[in-house]
Amino acid sequence: MTTVMTLLGIVVFVFGLLFSIAWHELGHLSTAKMFGVRVPQYMVGFGPTIWSRRKGETEYGLKAIPLGGYIRMIGMFPPGEDGAIRQRSTSPFRGMIEDARAAAFEELKPGDEKRLFYTRKPWKRVIVMFAGPFMNLILAVVIFVATLMTFGINTTTTTVSTVSDCVIRVSERTDTCPGGAPDSPAKAAGLRPGDTIVAFDGKEVAEWGELQQRIRDTIGPATVTVERDGERLDLRAELVRNEVAKSDGRGGYVEGEYVTTGFLGFSPATGVVQQSFPQAVDRMGDMMASGVEALLRLPEKIPGLWNAAFAGAEREQDSPMGVVGAARVGGEVFALEIPAEQRVAVMLYLVAGFNLSLFLFNMLPLLPLDGGHIAGALWESVRRGLARVLRRPDPGPFDVARLMPVAYVVAGVFVCFTLLVLVADIVNPVRLAG
Numbered sequence: 001m002t003t004v005m006t007l008l009g010i011v012v013f014v015f016g017l018l019f020s021i022a023w024h025e026l027g028h029l030s031t032a033k034m035f036g037v038r039v040p041q042y043m044v045g046f047g048p049t050i051w052s053r054r055k056g057e058t059e060y061g062l063k064a065i066p067l068g069g070y071i072r073m074i075g076m077f078p079p080g081e082d083g084a085i086r087q088r089s090t091s092p093f094r095g096m097i098e099d100a101r102a103a104a105f106e107e108l109k110p111g112d113e114k115r116l117f118y119t120r121k122p123w124k125r126v127i128v129m130f131a132g133p134f135m136n137l138i139l140a141v142v143i144f145v146a147t148l149m150t151f152g153i154n155t156t157t158t159t160v161s162t163v164s165d166c167v168i169r170v171s172e173r174t175d176t177c178p179g180g181a182p183d184s185p186a187k188a189a190g191l192r193p194g195d196t197i198v199a200f201d202g203k204e205v206a207e208w209g210e211l212q213q214r215i216r217d218t219i220g221p222a223t224v225t226v227e228r229d230g231e232r233l234d235l236r237a238e239l240v241r242n243e244v245a246k247s248d249g250r251g252g253y254v255e256g257e258y259v260t261t262g263f264l265g266f267s268p269a270t271g272v273v274q275q276s277f278p279q280a281v282d283r284m285g286d287m288m289a290s291g292v293e294a295l296l297r298l299p300e301k302i303p304g305l306w307n308a309a310f311a312g313a314e315r316e317q318d319s320p321m322g323v324v325g326a327a328r329v330g331g332e333v334f335a336l337e338i339p340a341e342q343r344v345a346v347m348l349y350l351v352a353g354f355n356l357s358l359f360l361f362n363m364l365p366l367l368p369l370d371g372g373h374i375a376g377a378l379w380e381s382v383r384r385g386l387a388r389v390l391r392r393p394d395p396g397p398f399d400v401a402r403l404m405p406v407a408y409v410v411a412g413v414f415v416c417f418t419l420l421v422l423v424a425d426i427v428n429p430v431r432l433a434g
Contacts, residue, residue, distance in 0.1 A: 009334030081346025184265025
């Protein structure tokens with residue numbers, strides 16, 4: 001049964017992946033057509049075509065390898081300075097440029113002269129190229145917020161899980177109270193496991209992060225209001241100064257770092273809690289910030305990936321994952337012995353996270369990514385604007401094709417990184433549990 005559920009999870013994730021890719025390309029397709037650009041092809045996947053159907057002037061299809069997708073627009077790059085499309089040059093870099101130009105015009109038909117992508121105003125090209133990643137962002141936000149509000153998320157709560165027996169520095173890493181250690185303020189005040197703290201020093205609290213900060217800001221007497229067996233009780237506690245784990249600002253802790261603050265002495269319980277709309281939006285903002293941080297730290301993860309793939313090192317839980325690794329995690333999600341609604345929620349979070357990653361990655365200002373084309377269009381707008389201000393001749397469209405050698409280098413780096421992640425996902429995968 002576990003194998004069946006694992007395979008089902010992988011299939012569900014693959015369908016979510018295909019939908020995300022199709023949704024991304026739909027953004028490009030709809031805006032390109034809106035601005036009158038001819039689009040001969042809309043494809044989900046790469047490699048051999050499994051199925052296709054022509055509707056109007058566009059061929060819609062599904063290809064064998066679900067690792068991306070594309071639309072083919074006529075006139076992605078302008079012709080050469082003399083307006084000609086030459087055959088491939090003997091110079092390798094020049095050949096790359098002319099190949100890109102030729103590909104942009106290979107399906108040119110009579111009447112397409114006014115339907116070329118490069119002839120559209122820069123702001124229209126920005127919209128067309130931004131529309132794809134933006135669709136992924138919309139999907140990520142909708143899934144995250146809806147899932148947080150409907151299913152909830154495993155959250156640290158204000159309910160007491162355990163009460164510390166004594167005051168001891170967290171860096172000592174022991175559960176045994178040394179001789180002469182004073183009772184913890186929580187124990188002395190009569191706090192019990194199962195109590196839910198609803199107010200601290202007369203101020204209502206609903207979230208652990210808020211309660212944690214108030215405790216840490218307090219040294220001395222404080223009133224802790226709890227709900228116990230349906231009744232509210234006010235407990236008097238004398239908070240003391242103690243060394244505790246440094247907070248990450250989101251209710252969690254920074255491993256190996258400590259601060260000296262106010263100390264009450266209990267551990268909070270965790271549980272699945274539905275989020276309000278403001279809470280869901282706030283968490284979405286945290287996820288965006290974490291995603292940007294993870295993208296910026298990607299280069300420093302490469303040594304760990306290499307060691308995990310080829311040296312047998314332990315794979316870090318926050319290690320980058322590819323499609324294979326994410327599909328494997330999706331399979332593990334469905335095989336977990338948790339309520340069905342939680343399996344669905346985790347799978348939705350996985351698909352939403354994939355879409356958020358697609359958005360952030362595609363916005364990098366590097367060819368051949370969408371962000372590279374956006375940067376080219378913005379640069380064209382700037383230099384044309386400067387030419388008008390300085391009363392100089394219009395420099396014309398910015399020739400993005402000249403950057404194709406750089407694009408091939410960037411693509412090569414991406415391919416190498418993707419292969420490294422693929423090997424690591426196969427031989428030493430990130431595991432959801434165990």
